[in-house]
Amino acid sequence: MGPPDVSDTNPLALDIVAGNRRALARAITLVESTRADHRRDAVALLDQLAQISDRQALRIGLSGTPGVGKSTFTESFGMQLIAKGLKVAVLAVDPSSTRSGGSILGDKTRMERLSREAGAFIRPSPSQTALGGVARRSREAVALCEAAGFDIVLIETVGVGQSETMVADMADLFVLLLAPAGGDELQGIKRGIMEIADLILVNKADGDLKPAATRTCADYAGALRLLRRRAYDPDDFPKARVVSALTEFGLAEAWQEMTTLADWRRKNGHWEKRRAQQAQFWFHQELRDGFLTRLTADADATETIATLEAEVLRGTLSPAAAAERAIAAVMQK
Amino acid sequence: MGPPDVSDTNPLALDIVAGNRRALARAITLVESTRADHRRDAVALLDQLAQISDRQALRIGLSGTPGVGKSTFTESFGMQLIAKGLKVAVLAVDPSSTRSGGSILGDKTRMERLSREAGAFIRPSPSQTALGGVARRSREAVALCEAAGFDIVLIETVGVGQSETMVADMADLFVLLLAPAGGDELQGIKRGIMEIADLILVNKADGDLKPAATRTCADYAGALRLLRRRAYDPDDFPKARVVSALTEFGLAEAWQEMTTLADWRRKNGHWEKRRAQQAQFWFHQELRDGFLTRLTADADATETIATLEAEVLRGTLSPAAAAERAIAAVMQK
Numbered sequence: 001m002g003p004p005d006v007s008d009t010n011p012l013a014l015d016i017v018a019g020n021r022r023a024l025a026r027a028i029t030l031v032e033s034t035r036a037d038h039r040r041d042a043v044a045l046l047d048q049l050a051q052i053s054d055r056q057a058l059r060i061g062l063s064g065t066p067g068v069g070k071s072t073f074t075e076s077f078g079m080q081l082i083a084k085g086l087k088v089a090v091l092a093v094d095p096s097s098t099r100s101g102g103s104i105l106g107d108k109t110r111m112e113r114l115s116r117e118a119g120a121f122i123r124p125s126p127s128q129t130a131l132g133g134v135a136r137r138s139r140e141a142v143a144l145c146e147a148a149g150f151d152i153v154l155i156e157t158v159g160v161g162q163s164e165t166m167v168a169d170m171a172d173l174f175v176l177l178l179a180p181a182g183g184d185e186l187q188g189i190k191r192g193i194m195e196i197a198d199l200i201l202v203n204k205a206d207g208d209l210k211p212a213a214t215r216t217c218a219d220y221a222g223a224l225r226l227l228r229r230r231a232y233d234p235d236d237f238p239k240a241r242v243v244s245a246l247t248e249f250g251l252a253e254a255w256q257e258m259t260t261l262a263d264w265r266r267k268n269g270h271w272e273k274r275r276a277q278q279a280q281f282w283f284h285q286e287l288r289d290g291f292l293t294r295l296t297a298d299a300d301a302t303e304t305i306a307t308l309e310a311e312v313l314r315g316t317l318s319p320a321a322a323a324e325r326a327i328a329a330v331m332q333k
Numbered sequence: 334m335g336p337p338d339v340s341d342t343n344p345l346a347l348d349i350v351a352g353n354r355r356a357l358a359r360a361i362t363l364v365e366s367t368r369a370d371h372r373r374d375a376v377a378l379l380d381q382l383a384q385i386s387d388r389q390a391l392r393i394g395l396s397g398t399p400g401v402g403k404s405t406f407t408e409s410f411g412m413q414l415i416a417k418g419l420k421v422a423v424l425a426v427d428p429s430s431t432r433s434g435g436s437i438l439g440d441k442t443r444m445e446r447l448s449r450e451a452g453a454f455i456r457p458s459p460s461q462t463a464l465g466g467v468a469r470r471s472r473e474a475v476a477l478c479e480a481a482g483f484d485i486v487l488i489e490t491v492g493v494g495q496s497e498t499m500v501a502d503m504a505d506l507f508v509l510l511l512a513p514a515g516g517d518e519l520q521g522i523k524r525g526i527m528e529i530a531d532l533i534l535v536n537k538a539d540g541d542l543k544p545a546a547t548r549t550c551a552d553y554a555g556a557l558r559l560l561r562r563r564a565y566d567p568d569d570f571p572k573a574r575v576v577s578a579l580t581e582f583g584l585a586e587a588w589q590e591m592t593t594l595a596d597w598r599r600k601n602g603h604w605e606k607r608r609a610q611q612a613q614f615w616f617h618q619e620l621r622d623g624f625l626t627r628l629t630a631d632a633d634a635t636e637t638i639a640t641l642e643a644e645v646l647r648g649t650l651s652p653a654a655a656a657e658r659a660i661a662a663v664m665q666k
Contacts (some may be wrong), residue, residue, distance in 0.1 A: 030379070030593065042656060043651070043653045043654050044654075046651040046654065047650065047651050047653075047654040048649075048652055050648060050649055050651045050654075052647060056345055056649060103344040129479045130452055133377055136653070139652075140653070141652075143651065197420070216345065222555070229576045234372040258498060270608045273646075276646045279645045279646055279648070279652060280642060280645065280646060282547075282652040283641075283642055283645045283652040283655050284655060285652070286652045286653050286655070286656030286657075287624070287625055287638075287656045287659060287660065288621035288622065288624065288625050289656075289658075290622065290653075290657060290660045291616060291621065291624040292621055292624075292659055294660055295620070305620075308616075309613060309616055311518070312613065312616045313609045313612055313613065314382060315383060315387060315612070316383055316606075317380065317383055318376070318380050318382075318383045318470070318473075319612060319615040319616040319618070320375075320376045320379060320380075320473070320619050320623075321376050321377075321379065321383075322511075322616050323616060323619030323622075323623040324376060324619075324623060326620060327620065327623045327624055331503040331627065
C-alpha cells in the first residue's frame, strides 16, 4: 500500500497537514460553526484528515479554578516545551461561557510570550454554544491540532460543572493545578476529580507561599495514596508535586513525570486502549446527537415530535413515554 | 370530563397516589433498574401517573460540598417544614458514585429525626450507574414523589462535576449551601453555579464562626449584585443569607425567601414556563438515549455500528463521520 491518493483531498486538509497555522485556525472555526453546511464540510474535513494522517500528540488535560495561576503555568510550561523543540497547541474549554456568554481565557494577552512563538498555537474558548457542542468542538479541535503536527496539545479548563470529566475524556493525561491551602480545605476538592487526576501540581511554591504549598502537596499526596490503585498506572501514580509557574521551579520535574507516565502507558498498552475507549465514547455521543439533528430536519418527524412534546409540556405524558412513541413512529417509517 | 377511568390502572400507581410509602419506595427501585423489562414497567407506570395525577410539589435543588453541613441542614430544615404540616421528600443525587461505587449520603442515619417522621421520605443515592442514568432516575424519582403527594421535594447533590446543573434542571428553586470562608476564597466559587443559584445560604452562623459567616454572606451578596438581572427573578433575587443548621438560626427566614420567590414566579408565569422548558429538555434527552438503546437492541444495526466502530477505534474514521453513516444506514432501513 503506497501513500494515500490525495488528488481528491480538500486543499484545506493538505494545508493543515503541511502545518499552515492559518488553515488550522480556519478549520477550528469551521468545526465551531453550527450552520448545517459548515457542519457537513467539517465532518468531511475530519474524515479526510483521519485518512491522510495518523499523527498523535500527547494530549494533556489541565484543570484549575480561577486564581490558581493557570494562564501563567501554561505560559511557563509551554515555553519550556518550546525550548525542547516541541510544538505546542493550547485549547481552552469553558462550558460556563454557555450561560455567561463570555470566555474566561478571553484572549492570548495572558500568554504573551507563548503566543509569539512560531511553534505555539493558542485558541481561546468560543462563547455562546450548547454544552454538548462544547465537547464535540473541543474534541474535533484536538484532532485538527494533531493532524497539524503539534507534539503537545494542552486542553485547559476551569473547574466548572462537568468540564473536567469532559476534558479527561479527550486527554491522554489529566493534570490538576491547585493553590496552596489550609489543611481543612483538602476535603473541598471534588471527589470525582481526585479520581481522574494523573498528576496534581500545587502551584505558587514561591516566596511566602512556599511552605504552605509544600504542606498542601504532602496532604494531597497522602490523599492520593488512599485511592484505589488504577490498572493503568505504574506503582507510584497518581502523584502530587509542587511547582511555581512564576519562578519555573519544578516545571522540568513535572514534565518528567508526565513523560514517564505516558511512556509507561504506551509500553503497557494502556495508551492505545484509552484512546480506543475515548473514540468509542465519542462515537456513541455523536450517534445520540446525530439522531436528534436528523429528526429535527425531517418535516414528518418534526410534526410527530411537536405533538408529543405538547403533551409532555401539558404534563399528560412523561418524557420517557413520549420519547418511546416518537422513536417508534420514526423508526417505523 | 369526569375523573379518569382507573379500572385499567396499575395497582402500584394507585398505591402511590394514595400515599403508600412502601409503594413509592418500590417504584423508585423500579425506575432505578436498568433491566429492559423493568424499564418498560417504569415507563408505563410514569405514564399512568401523569394521567391520573397533576400534583405539583415545590422542588428545591440543594447543593453543597462535603463538610458544609448539608445533612444537618436538611434534617433541621426538613423538621421545620414537617412542623408546618408539610410532607417532605429528600432525594440524594450523587453522580460521583459512578466512579467510586459508593454513596456519600449513604444512609438515613445522618438524618435521624427526619427519617422517623411519618410525613418525611428519605431516599439515598444508589451507586454504580451511568451518568445519564443518574439524571433520568432522579428526575423520575421526583415525579414519583410528586404523584405521592409530597409538598416539598428536596433534591440534594454534592458539588461534583455536572450534578448541580443537572439538579437545577429538575428543580423549581436552586439553593446553594456554603461554609464561612476568607474573602480570598470567593473567587473559588464556580461561576456557572453562581448563575444558577436562587438563594445562597452561608451555614455555620453559630459560635466562633458567626462573624466569618456574616462576612462571607456579605461578600456573596455583593457578588450576586454584580450578576445580570434574570427575567425570572423579582428585584432583590438571587439573595444570600446566613443560617445555622445546628441552632436553626435563620431557617425560618430562608423558607420565607423560598416561598416569596416561588409565589412571585407562579404569579408571573415563570414557574410554568420553567417546568415546560425542563420537560422539553428531558424529552430531548430521552429521545437521544432512547435511540441508542433501540439501536443496540437491533441485530442489523448492531452489526453496522460495530463495523463503523472498529474503523473509529483504528482511527481511520472520525466519530462524527461514523455516526453519520450509522444513522443513514439505520434510517434508510
